[in-house]
Amino acid sequence: MRIQNHPIIDFKQKKKITFYFNRRKLEGFEGDSIASALYANGVKVFTKSLRYDNPRGFFCGIGKCASCLMRVNGIPNVRTCIAPLKENIKVETQEKLPALSSAEFNKQHKKTLTVDLLVVGAGPAGMCSSIEAARQGASVLLVDENMDVGGQLIKQTHKFFGSKQERAGTRGIEIAEELKKEIKKLQEQKKINLMVNSTVIGYYEGEKGKHRFGVVKRKGYSSIFYEVVCRAVVFSCGAMENMLLFPGNDLPGVYGAGAVQTLMNVYGVKPGNRVLMVGAGNVGLIVSYQLLQAGVQVDRVVEAAPVIGGYHVHAAKLRRCGVPIYTSYSVKEVYGRNCVEGAVVVKLDENWNPIEGTEEKIKCDTVCLAVGLTPSTRLLSQAGVEMEFIPEAGGYVALHNRFMETTVDNIYVAGDSSGIEEASTAMIEGKIAGVAASLKLGYNQNAKKLLKQYLEELDRLRSGPFGEKPRIAKEKITKFLEKKT
Amino acid sequence: MKEYEKTGVLSLKDLRLPNEKQLEKGVAIIECVQHIPCNPCVDACPFDAISMKDINDLPVVDFDKCVGCGQCISVCPGLAIFVVKHIMDGKALISIPYEFLPVPSVNDKVEALDREGRFVDTVVVKKVVKKGKTWVVTVLANVEDAMNIRNIRV
Numbered sequence: 001m002r003i004q005n006h007p008i009i010d011f012k013q014k015k016k017i018t019f020y021f022n023r024r025k026l027e028g029f030e031g032d033s034i035a036s037a038l039y040a041n042g043v044k045v046f047t048k049s050l051r052y053d054n055p056r057g058f059f060c061g062i063g064k065c066a067s068c069l070m071r072v073n074g075i076p077n078v079r080t081c082i083a084p085l086k087e088n089i090k091v092e093t094q095e096k097l098p099a100l101s102s103a104e105f106n107k108q109h110k111k112t113l114t115v116d117l118l119v120v121g122a123g124p125a126g127m128c129s130s131i132e133a134a135r136q137g138a139s140v141l142l143v144d145e146n147m148d149v150g151g152q153l154i155k156q157t158h159k160f161f162g163s164k165q166e167r168a169g170t171r172g173i174e175i176a177e178e179l180k181k182e183i184k185k186l187q188e189q190k191k192i193n194l195m196v197n198s199t200v201i202g203y204y205e206g207e208k209g210k211h212r213f214g215v216v217k218r219k220g221y222s223s224i225f226y227e228v229v230c231r232a233v234v235f236s237c238g239a240m241e242n243m244l245l246f247p248g249n250d251l252p253g254v255y256g257a258g259a260v261q262t263l264m265n266v267y268g269v270k271p272g273n274r275v276l277m278v279g280a281g282n283v284g285l286i287v288s289y290q291l292l293q294a295g296v297q298v299d300r301v302v303e304a305a306p307v308i309g310g311y312h313v314h315a316a317k318l319r320r321c322g323v324p325i326y327t328s329y330s331v332k333e334v335y336g337r338n339c340v341e342g343a344v345v346v347k348l349d350e351n352w353n354p355i356e357g358t359e360e361k362i363k364c365d366t367v368c369l370a371v372g373l374t375p376s377t378r379l380l381s382q383a384g385v386e387m388e389f390i391p392e393a394g395g396y397v398a399l400h401n402r403f404m405e406t407t408v409d410n411i412y413v414a415g416d417s418s419g420i421e422e423a424s425t426a427m428i429e430g431k432i433a434g435v436a437a438s439l440k441l442g443y444n445q446n447a448k449k450l451l452k453q454y455l456e457e458l459d460r461l462r463s464g465p466f467g468e469k470p471r472i473a474k475e476k477i478t479k480f481l482e483k484k485t
Numbered sequence: 486m487k488e489y490e491k492t493g494v495l496s497l498k499d500l501r502l503p504n505e506k507q508l509e510k511g512v513a514i515i516e517c518v519q520h521i522p523c524n525p526c527v528d529a530c531p532f533d534a535i536s537m538k539d540i541n542d543l544p545v546v547d548f549d550k551c552v553g554c555g556q557c558i559s560v561c562p563g564l565a566i567f568v569v570k571h572i573m574d575g576k577a578l579i580s581i582p583y584e585f586l587p588v589p590s591v592n593d594k595v596e597a598l599d600r601e602g603r604f605v606d607t608v609v610v611k612k613v614v615k616k617g618k619t620w621v622v623t624v625l626a627n628v629e630d631a632m633n634i635r636n637i638r639v
């Protein structure tokens with residue numbers, strides 16, 4: 001299952017790590033997550049469903065869905081998709097709901113961190129926010145629950161669109177490296193404090209003019225609790241993959257596109273041998289192409305809409321490799337005993353209803369869902385920010401102004417969690433939030449000029465026909481905001 | 486609705502094509518037909534042969550200015566640029582962006598594929614250049630296939 005040669009990514013030979021899975025001795029590599037190491041060993045069933053004991057695999061691969069929970073060294077409910085593999089650990093599947101271990105936090109003294117700006121999530125939006133705010137002079141704490149910074153960028157092996165300013169023609173993975181270097185530099189200058197393997201778990205009331213958060217840092221597989229007191233916060237928590245309803249959608253082998261991308265491009269593990277891709281938006285098209293590059297067959301792409309939603313150039317790349325794209329088609333069911341063994345696709349009529357008699361059986365071991373994302377906003381609603389349901393933004397989003405500030409003073413939002421869009425715009429939104437938040441706190445290094453420049457860049461990127469959806473989303477957000485104030 | 490929006494496959498009708506004289510010199514064929522926010526091809530051309538009014542506009546090649554150097558091929562994130570050059574004896578050179586393994590070597594015989602990935606002919610590799618992580622592979626084919634061959638299988 002390991003990818004040996006890849007045209008774009010250089011998977012370096014890494015140190016072998018021994019670990020135990022249900023008492024069986026297995027081998028993985030340094031840098032693996034527990035889930036990727038298990039998968040590379042052919043383990044696809046991670047849990048059982050609570051009521052019917054159905055086998056379940058992982059789904060999101062980025063710590064957002066809880067379908068990969070296992071017991072590690074006796075600690076229950078570890079999200080194995082984002083937990084690092086360590087020498088000699090004991091990983092076990094859990095039966096039903098595991099008993100919670102004793103409240104581990106109580107054994108430690110509460111640690112308090114005080115900063116100007118807390119940035120939640122170190123994807124492209126959060127990294128750019130932190131860099132800009134630190135350059136303005138603000139003290140920044142950047143928190144991410146993954147093992148490393150980068151968010152979705154570190155799996156995007158394709159070259160980006162846009163203009164020179166957005167590093168067009170550069171691959172997502174290279175942009176992530178550049179931003180990472182910049183953060184490291186600012187860390188050395190003590191301007192950014194970076195906490196990875198750490199989750200911001202809740203918002204608490206603070207003194208006037210302050211916001212207070214709980215942050216859990218994982219050390220080994222247990223946790224340390226921090227209290228963070230900040231003057232401003234940027235939520236750049238990204239998004240969650242959408243699910244589709246069909247029989248068999250919980251079989252191991254049905255994965256979100258982000259999980260497939262993470263498994264193959266971050267950990268170098270193939271998700272399967274033959275994939276059915278559901279969704280012909282940019283994500284579905286790009287991930288299909290990346291599967292081919294990893295040496296995995298793509299049977300076809302099915303798309304419920306009558307037209308391909310992603311860019312033609314991405315579709316063309318796939319087509320000339322011989323992968324068919326079926327528009328007005330969907331997946332009817334997925335079958336298999338313990339894992340996916342195949343799927344049934346069906347043609348849809350103009351009202352998107354299945355046409356009887358058009359079913360076709362496909363042999364595949366993986367079904368990849370690329371059917372959209374939903375903004376991660378739970379912390380925002382907990383903080384009391386005004387939210388609205390905006391379909392063009394992908395679901396509930398926080399109302400925010402042009403400077404990305406929400407309806408609560410000094411709480412900002414950026415990137416996918418402010419409405420689903422893409423990395424290029426996420427980076428600019430992040431920059432705007434970082435500069436605007438710092439300016440409001442009194443740091444001003446040419447801030448106004450920068451803001452003007454970033455706002456113009458953002459408008460330019462959104463001005464074409466493919467920018468219509470985010471444009472509508474942002475207009476609606478502005479209208480709701482005007483009504484409220 | 487355009488056919489390619491359903492299929493992902495362009496037909497020659499969707500493209501602006503150069504004349505024979507321009508093809509003999511060798512020119513870039515840009516298969517980028519939608520208004521997407523992208524413009525690195527414009528910056529990549531040392532001869533100012535690609536123009537675009539606004540970042541969401543379509544790139545337009547000035548076939549007289551273009552010298553067929555191929556600089557633009559590997560920067561295009563859409564892998565949508567090809568260079569076609571008609572040479573003697575009913576043959577043409579086609580330069581194609583390529584991001585798969587194995588990478589062919591000069592004089593290798595490879596399968597040439599069309600826009601739907603269908604086999605067109607067996608062709609000979611004439612040149613292989615690496616730019617960043619995208620390879621540009623130039624193959625020698627029959628002139629009548631020059632506007633159809635858009636991929637190779639090694």
Ligand SMILES: Cc1cc2nc3c(=O)[nH]c(=O)nc-3n(C[C@H](O)[C@H](O)[C@H](O)COP(=O)(O)OP(=O)(O)OC[C@H]3O[C@@H](n4cnc5c(N)ncnc54)[C@H](O)[C@@H]3O)c2cc1C
Pocket residue numbers: 062063120121122123124125126143144145146150151152153156158160161198199200201236237238239257258261282283286287376379414415416417421422423424425426
């Ligand atoms: C398969 C796929 C392909 C894509 N291709 C492209 C493309 O070609 N071009 C393009 O421009 N865009 C592309 N995108 C979109 C792009 O990746 C996203 O728009 C972009 O990554 C959003 O950036 P972000 O910073 O908002 O969120 P993310 O990159 O998702 O980062 C959010 C980060 O926040 C962390 N986090 C969330 N909650 C917490 C918490 N409570 N505590 C601590 N940390 C937290 C997460 O772990 C994550 O690291 C693609 C997306 C996908 C899924």
Ligand code: SF4
Pocket residue numbers: 512513529530531532533534535546550551552553554555556557558568
């Ligand atoms: S082939 Fe060379 S001259 Fe022609 S458009 Fe491309 S870069 Fe410019």
Ligand code: SF4
Pocket residue numbers: 161313515516517523524525526527544560561562563564565566
């Ligand atoms: S670089 Fe490629 S995708 Fe971008 S505008 Fe030019 S031809 Fe189109």
Ligand code: FES
Pocket residue numbers: 058059060061062063064065066067068069079080081082
């Ligand atoms: S949380 Fe691990 S797979 Fe979703």
